[in-house]
Amino acid sequence: MAAFELERLSNYDDQSLINELKRVAELVSSDKLSRSDFNRLSKVHASTLHNRFGNWRKALAAAGLEDRFDDRTDMWSRDEIIGQLQAIARSTGKAYVTLNELGTQIGITQRPIRRIFGSYRAALEAAGLYQSLGGVRYTDEECFENLLTVWTALGRQPFYSDLSKPPSKVGPKAYVGRWGSWRKALQAFVERTNQDTSHEEPAEQTPEIKTYVHASPKRTSRNIPLGLRYKIFSRDCFRCVLCGQSPATSTPPIKLHVDHAIPWSRGGETVEENLRTLCEPCNLVKGARLE
Numbered sequence: 065m066a067a068f069e070l071e072r073l074s075n076y077d078d079q080s081l082i083n084e085l086k087r088v089a090e091l092v093s094s095d096k097l098s099r100s101d102f103n104r105l106s107k108v109h110a111s112t113l114h115n116r117f118g119n120w121r122k123a124l125a126a127a128g129l130e131d132r133f134d135d136r137t138d139m140w141s142r143d144e145i146i147g148q149l150q151a152i153a154r155s156t157g158k159a160y161v162t163l164n165e166l167g168t169q170i171g172i173t174q175r176p177i178r179r180i181f182g183s184y185r186a187a188l189e190a191a192g193l194y195q196s197l198g199g200v201r202y203t204d205e206e207c208f209e210n211l212l213t214v215w216t217a218l219g220r221q222p223f224y225s226d227l228s229k230p231p232s233k234v235g236p237k238a239y240v241g242r243w244g245s246w247r248k249a250l251q252a253f254v255e256r257t258n259q260d261t262s263h264e265e266p267a268e269q270t271p272e273i274k275t276y277v278h279a280s281p282k283r284t285s286r287n288i289p290l291g292l293r294y295k296i297f298s299r300d301c302f303r304c305v306l307c308g309q310s311p312a313t314s315t316p317p318i319k320l321h322v323d324h325a326i327p328w329s330r331g332g333e334t335v336e337e338n339l340r341t342l343c344e345p346c347n348l349v350k351g352a353r354l355e
């Protein structure tokens with residue numbers, strides 16, 4: 065009968081984990097030390113070493129055992145992959161995990177995922193994450209609107225990290241996931257902004273349409289496109305043009321609006337010359353005065 069041994073390690077610091085890895089490595093006679101062999105003989109699960117050292121190869125390297133790592137036999141089980149996906153989702157607080165996160169955090173490649181699940185999407189589904197992925201998928205428009213909100217609140221171009229704090233509602237990873245990098249996401253925003261402001265509204269409606277419109281026809285729509293709002297905020301230095309307050313310097317942060325100086329309902333057009341930045345209080349005062 066084997067000597068009595070605790071089923072748990074008494075200590076979980078790096079050195080204790082390395083010692084455990086070395087102990088198990090001694091027990092395995094084959095050249096390579098697979099995670100499944102390790103799990104069979106160890107008092108600690110291989111996933112604990114993954115989380116501590118980054119991945120299995122790095123854990124072996126930390127114990128001076130890198131030569132016992134074998135890519136071909138580093139087989140992931142279906143349950144392990146599901147467990148890792150769920151663990152990453154918990155640790156990031158996000159309802160989904162990108163393939164890139166899985167790769168960098170756990171060192172797992174697409175190959176075993178394809179082999180076991182058929183596709184990455186199927187793996188996410190199996191981990192109960194694909195549903196949520198749909199739930200948090202923002203449209204380009206929502207991403208741009210959120211970026212404009214943050215930009216306006218800061219009065220400057222946001223950094224990647226600004227997107228993970230209020231008033232941002234869309235995390236920075238959503239941008240990187242969609243556009244490839246933070247810089248490219250900003251570039252897409254700028255392009256969108258230019259597109260909104262350079263495009264000319266049709267100067268006149270066609271006569272056929274005019275016959276159905278009784279009031280004097282308008283050139284522009286009441287809705288102020290995102291790019292134009294950005295341009296007005298930026299022109300007015302992200303401050304209320306009446307009282308000078310800005311979200312970046314007021315506590316609590318004041319909200320800014322783009323206002324039609326001549327109200328749209330009174331013939332004012334949605335054009336740069338008729339638009340200005342107002343804070344919410346000034347905008348309310350103006351609204352009350354017009355009633």
Ligand SMILES: [Zn+2]
Nearest residue numbers: 304307343346
């Ligand atoms: Zn104001």
